[in-house]
Amino acid sequence: MTFATTDLCDDHPQLLENGCLAVLPPVFRHFGKARTFCGRATTLKVFEDNALVRATLEAPGNGNVLVIDGGASMRRALVGGQLGLLAQNNGWAGIVVNGCVRDSDELDACEVGIRALGVHPQKSSKKGEGERNTRVIISGVPVCPGDWVYADADGVLIAQQKLA
Template identity: 40%
Template sequence: MSDSDFSTCDLFDADEQLQSLSLQLQNLGGKKKFTGPIRTIRCHRDNGLVKSTLNTPGAGHVLVVDGEGSLESALMGDMIAEAAIANDWAGVVINGAIRDRAALAQLNLGVKALGSNPRKSAKAGHGVFDIDIEFGGVNFRPGATLWSDEDGILVTNS
């Protein structure tokens, strides 16, 4: 299914077993609809692992970042988002903050996050990659499928 021929409402109506994210994330990227298999990161106020991951081939995946809900510093900005586009990532979902909001809105990348903060994060690379993470009532497992549009985010159970 392409990025433009689905509706999360229709998908949920067809399969009520899909997980629906209750956390109200903002659409902050230029691409409002995106879908793909999930990769995950858990980190807190350190975007080193996010940057290194989005600088590798994404093959249409969606990176889900559990920043533990922190709005104290941004986990992604425009330069990292541009690397994600160049490396074929479909989108990034962040339980935390981004920066460069105006620039991200112009980029062809799906981005959902809690909000924005101009403060940079640490760059040490602390965090964990490709583990099950949970927030907003959804279990994000590497390899599961995520769909995101203006109405919200759905995730398969597998």
């Protein structure tokens, strides 16, 4: 699918106005080879624990985007090189992390798109705590399971319906 987030915003001003289309704040860094990606959102809410992230990425992604609300923690990484490979090999279109990643060189070699707030060398805990397929808030923007995520060099959009 070919799209540009700028064009999607220009083509859908009414959706931006009524909140059915939202733009994430420009605080996310790009990782992975796929600079442009889109798909339906699969959501996780975790805090400094990535056991659910691994379990989710081990399943077929079917072109979806994993949206992880990590509470914007800058104290531990939720996604690293091994999980980037899982995402690539299991058909995930991308990952959006409201938190940190690590192994950035390994992530940059993966055929998947990844956005995160930053990098941190410390791994997360593995207790399995968190929520799957629930409404999350990413930088003030609500994301529900099944919403559409569109990401490119200009930004990340969250849409309540397929746009392109």
